[in-house]
Amino acid sequence: MTTPDPAAATTTPGPGARNAHEPRYAELVAQIAYELAGHEGQTVILSHVDPDGDALGSCLGLQRALRASGKRAQTYMQVPEYLAFLPDEGEVLPRLTGWPADALLVVLDVDNNDARRVAGADLDGYAGRVLNVDHHGTNARKADLGLVDPTQAATAGMVADIVEALLSAAGQGWTPEIATPLLTGLNTDTGSFRFASTTPAVLRQAALLVERGAALAWINDRLSQNPPRYFALLREVLGSMAFSHGGLIVSARVDDAMLERAGAEWDDVESYVNTIRSAQGTELACLFKDYGTHVKVSLRSRGRVSAQNIAVGLGGGGHVPAAGATVQGNFETVRRAFEQSAEAELSRVGLQ
Incomplete structure (x- = not known):
């Protein structure tokens, strides 16, 4: 294959x-x-805990492109059930047990230092x-x-x-198998193109991926399917x-007892x-998400307040519209810490 020229690509940037x-x-x-x-050795591809569509889609799209280019690449991830439709059987392995001597590590959608x-x-x-490769502002770079x-x-x-750039240098074309997981990542992290992050450039890139064979209707159909236990837990x-x-904050809680009553699992949450x-x-x-010894806090903002600021106050991170944190302690302790961080943010933007 022809190795891509770093200088040449600066004059032909992609849609992103x-x-x-x-x-x-x-x-x-x-x-x-x-x-x-x-790189002639193994490429190891990792992402973050509790992977979402962007994490899995990014890893799977890159892995498939590398393999199409004649490279050895492997993603290691615990794929949540709601995304199990995306990888082929055995394509993503749960955990690396020993580092290959010739490994190159690629970390996607999370700070490699964390x-x-x-x-x-x-x-x-x-x-x-x-x-x-990451799009989180809290990345230490x-x-x-x-x-x-x-x-x-x-x-x-x-x-x-x-x-x-990889496919062009290798003389390979795009395939639906490569384009589909990447479109899944764009789709899920923009809330099916509903969030404010859905810019014209995002829509152009999504359209280009569809032109390359990404199955948007199939992605949306599979993402919208939930097992019966999902609805029992929803209740x-x-x-x-x-x-x-004053109605500015809405919250809900899930714990093991609720999962047991609904016959559900944490993946459903x-x-x-x-x-x-x-x-x-x-x-x-x-x-x-109350695990007893610790609580995972998932935050979503409409834009006036920063979910990121609140999450950082709890030791986590993320984006202004979507962020999260894992906090040690029981639910009441974590809730009080959340209240303090949320009140500070509401005060900062003049809502309290």
């Missing part, structure tokens, strides 16, 4: 570059593609180069080679630009809903924060 605030976006895309194309958030392998056992652009709607859009979640701060977010008059939705 037109929406990029990272001044070296096209150059960094080319550099990452160049290193991936030149060992608590990177899943799929023990990073302490790895001493090689790390490539990081300390990879050997990184592309971090918080203005991007989804990491999958950035990976799509890298894949374009529990709606029963826990509470409004506070992810989408409920978006369900309660639809409550009229609210500015922030918060879903508490």
Whole structure:
């Protein structure tokens, strides 16, 4: 294959570059593609704990492109049940048990420096180069080679630009199998193109992926399907809903007892924060996933308040419209910490 020229790509940026605030976006895309194309060993691809559509879609799209280019690549991830339709059987493995001597590590949709958030392998056992592609503003930007652009709607859009460079250099064309997971990432991180992050550049890139064979209708159909236990648990979640701060904040809670009554699993919980977010008059939705010893807090904002600021106050991170944190302690302790962080943010923007 022909190794991509990092300099050449700076004059032919992909669709994502037109929406990029990272001044070296096209150059960094080319550099990452160049290193991936030149690596002759195993490429290990990881993302974050509790992977979403952007995490899995980014990893799977890159893996398929690398394999189509004649490279060895493997994603390690615990795929949640609601996304199990996306990878083929055996295509994503649950966990790396030993680092290959020739490994190159690629970390997508999460800061490679945050060992608590990177899943799929023990990073302490790895001493090689790390490539990081992410769109979270809290990223420390300390990879050997990184592309971090918080203005991007989804990491999958950035990976799509890298894949374009890889496939072009290898003389390979796009396939529906490569385009579909990348469109899944764009779709899910923009709330099916409903969030404010859905810019003209995002829509152009989505259209281009559809032209390349991405199955948008199939993606939406599969994402909309839920097992019967989902609805039993939904009844529990709606029963826990509470409004506070004059109706500005809506919250709900899920714990093991609720899961047991509904015959549900933690994988079924992810989408409920978006369900309660639809409550009229609210500015922030918060879903508490109460594991007993710790609580995972999922936050969604309509834009006036920063979910990111609240999550950072709890030791987490994310984006202004969507963020989260994992907090040690029982539910009441975590709820009080959330209240303090949320009140500080409401006060900052003049809503309290």
